[in-house]
Amino acid sequence: MSDLDSGCRADCPPRSLVLLENRGTAAVLLAADSTVLWTSAQYRQLVGCDSPLGRPWAATLPEDMAPHAQRLVAGLLNHQDLDEILVSARPRPRWFGVTSAAARGADGPPSGVLLEVAELTGTDDPATPSSAPVIRDQLTGLYNRRAFLDLAGLDVPKLSPFHAVAFVDVRRFRSINELWGHFAGDECLIAVGRWLRSIVSPGDLVARLSGDEFLILCTAGSELAGELRQSAERTLDIAGRPIRVALQAGLARRQPGGSLLDTAEQAERALGAAKREPWRTVVEWLPRHSAAASEVATLEDAVRQAVSAGEVAVHFQPLVNLARQEVHGFESLIRLGGAAGELPVERIIAASHQLGLTPHLAEVVFDQALAGGRSLRNRFPGAVIGINISRQFLGTGLAIDTVVRCATRAGLPLSQVVVELTEMRRGAELGLRMVIDDFGRGETSLALLRTLPLSAIKLDRSLLPVDDDPRAWNFLEGAASLLRNLTDDLVVEGVETAFQSRRLREIGIELQQGYLFGHPKPSDYWLAHPVPVPLPR
Secondary structure: OOOOOOOOOOOOOOOOHHHHHOOOOOOOEEEOEEEEEEEEEEEEEHHHOOOOOOOOOOOOOOHHHHHHHHHHHHHHOOOOOOOOOOOEEEOOOOOEEEEEEEOOOOOEEEEEEEEEEEEEEOOOOOOOOOOOOEEEEOOOOOEEEHHHHHHHOOOOOOOOOOEEEEEEEOOOOHHHHHOOHHHHHHHHHHHHHHHHHHOOOOOOEEEEEOOEEEEEEEOOOOHHHHHHHHHOOOEEEEOOOOEEEEEEEEEEOOOOOHHHHHHHHHHHHHHHHHOOOOOOEEOOOOOOHHHHHHHHHHHHHHHHHHHOOOOEEEEEEEEOOHHHOEEEEEEEEEEHHHHHOOOOOOHHHHHHHHOHHHHHHHHHHHHHHHHHHHHHHHHHOOEEEEEEOOOOHHOOOOOHHHHHHHHHHHHOOHEEEEEOOHHHHHHOOOOEEEEEEEEEOOOOOOHHHHHOOOOOOEHHHHHHOOOOOHHHHHHHHHHHHOOOOOEEEEEEEEOOOOHHHHHHHHHHOEEEEEEOOOOOHHHHHHHHOOOOOOOOO
């Protein structure tokens, strides 16, 4: 007779169970019908059950852990070994690791199952070695995505302690990695984890999902939103350097009957809205945020389909030199077919960046633009070809190499290719002509312009008056006078009327672009049709 068959009463445990008891193991022995035959003192302390003998094993566990335990019991006696994780959300999140082995008699069928149970919940302190690598982020010590999904799987809206979800990320986190290195980035994430734990309310749960994205499950009395609004920026000691770090968050309050997953999705959409409004620290979810997200998804799907189907074309808009009465160059502009055909360029660029299509799309567009530019130069000798490069693509460090590669394939001299702002120094060294586009809109800095190797500055259409407003024209003339100290070539885009063109010439701006001289058209159009230069007086 085996040790486990010799007796299982709590007051007279067999020898092997005494060894488990002495080792400090939380263990429980189950009969074939899953009732408890014996437990160690550590098990009773772990589950908070003083008198478990004769009770079903699931009844000794936290209430919301019991259904999973009952499903395990059905197959326990048919398995040699078992290694499972049980999770409970109430009254607080807990994870138990359960391992088992059948307790067999000498000649007969299994006479019971011995379970060893370990607390896996661990601590939030990254300095403390985690006993729960499955549910803990190893860098910050916070809960991870698996832990959140475990809790979401147990979610019962009426019983859940969590009434809201917040998505939080670190503003400009990538710049910390780029400026100080990835070890500093890791230190930043650890520090942000401590920061979030310091401002959440008791009972709130903080998790790191991935990268610089954190998720917080908020209890009914949580003050997180107020705390973030009051102090969303701190100077943190990161790798021995004081670095200013700012947080931004989307918050969603659980709707009646709403699940944790639905609420988390709403919080993520609210964070997306916050990123589009960088002056806001916390954005609370509203139904319009879901509508906007659905619109973005539709847009992205249209862009993906157009790119996959090869429905990518480049049109060219002329840039004229009125002093010389000639075409100075062409700006290349992307056009997509299918459902994306009417999308503005800015939205195509944003969608391609979100989809990770930007490098591929840029290569396709640059190839077409520079090949078309070469054919246009056969009719318009000396014309430069403008390439618009998005800020997102510039940030990858691939932009200039892509332009050079495509220009080489097209056989177009780099001196006849115009690109925009970022990576300007390297592009100028290679012979590319560097132009500031859309000056007067966004974050163009005069101090930055003073140091850059510029070939031209293109003033944004928003600076061009639409009528004979003296103040507006005086402002434009003053801006032009200042910018001529930086470059000889000033371009104004958005010229739509002969009146605007004449006034621009009066203040000395001869390089002009806009619908007055032609809408964007394929290269074949400009090879077959005259460009309206000179203009009628």
